[in-house]
Amino acid sequence: MNAGLRVVFAGTPANAAETLSFLHSNGVSILGVVTRKDVSIGRQRMLTPSPVAVVASKLGLPVYKSNSIDDAAISWIRALGPDVGVVVAYGSIFTKKALEVPRLGWVNVHYSLLPDLPGPAPVQHCLLQGRKGTGVTVFRLDEGIDTGPIIEQSQVPIFESDNAGSLLSRLTDEGSELLSRILHDGEVAITRAVGQEGKEGVYAGKPTRSMSQLDFQQDASEQINKVRAMNPEPMAWFDFNGSPIRVLRARLTNCPVESAGTARLVDKDLVVGCNGGSMILDTIQPAGKKEMLGADWFRGLHVDELKLS
Structure with missing residues (x-):
């Protein structure tokens, strides 16, 4: 050697x-x-x-x-x-x-x-x-x-x-x-290096804030992938009353929600419907606050359901 x-x-x-x-x-x-x-x-x-x-x-x-x-x-x-x-x-x-x-x-x-x-x-x-x-x-x-x-x-x-x-x-x-x-x-x-072979891959540009915004009108699995990809930066997010809510952890669920973008508590989890499937928002972080369970954030709003964008 x-x-x-x-x-x-x-x-x-x-x-x-x-x-x-x-x-x-x-x-x-x-x-x-x-x-x-x-x-x-x-x-x-x-x-x-x-x-x-x-x-x-x-x-x-x-x-x-x-x-x-x-x-x-x-x-x-x-x-x-x-x-x-x-x-x-x-x-x-x-x-x-x-x-x-x-x-x-x-x-x-x-x-x-x-x-x-x-x-x-x-x-x-x-x-x-x-x-x-x-x-x-x-x-x-x-x-x-x-x-x-x-x-x-x-x-x-x-x-x-x-x-x-x-x-x-x-x-x-x-x-x-x-x-x-x-x-x-x-x-x-x-x-001993050899030249690259095959078709040139798609350029992996640095993610932007707009790329990291969740879209509940799209497939749930795509939104889960976005949450995973954007953690720890720039972090996936959605808009709530003009303020960004970061999503740190989320997962797919079989629990159906009637319409895309509708959020409600199901068995102590915060479930959001998408156009293809549903997702659980496990951990979120409102602007200017510490991270918390998505369900705890939702309970603090004192509503039965929300329409998220």
Whole structure:
């Protein structure tokens, strides 16, 4: 086994930080870390480092903060002398100039089985489509969007209990192990990459607030998929008297409700009828309030039934 590859790591969010920590603990030689700049968070607008920056600092790794791999970042990376770069959700497109800095280029971890679902949100989109399985792809970056040659892939099942958060967690674990194995296998593993085959997948764009709105005039299973896909962000919601009500957890039910959009209590559950089936709103969160049981929210309204939109 060859553990000699010298790596520069680029990433930003929590799942990327988990992968960074895993690689470090498994003996991968990480020369330095590139992450996005600190951002203002909360009501007091406190400048907060990215999860990757926090982990890198704890591990004693050099950190460079930039919102793109610009000339200054390229100079910093070049001075490290890496054999290969690793990208996990860094958050910026790499130019040809940036791609050429590490001797073996850059490898990326993507949370779908490419060429299926390229783009920034494959986890949400596979749940929106109600799929039973997905996977992880480690591939060599090129100038396209998730179009580079594939080094290795691994399949991951999707459970009915999964939401985007739980599925991403398992995909991160699988991707970290796959990436670590590839880096330990050395240059031969990276250079064996083969071009992507098959029809290019539908682009998995980042979900918007309008995409996350529930529509009880549609099929109930589609709305359940939306609840799963949008948790933890941006979170599925419906409008009630001009105010958004978030839906954190929901499930299908065989209990019939006469008309789509009608909500009422059935056996202590809040049931909403759809145009195809019915759904139980288990956990909701009214604007400005803590999450609560859907049934408790409904009881507080002191009505027999509601028309939701």
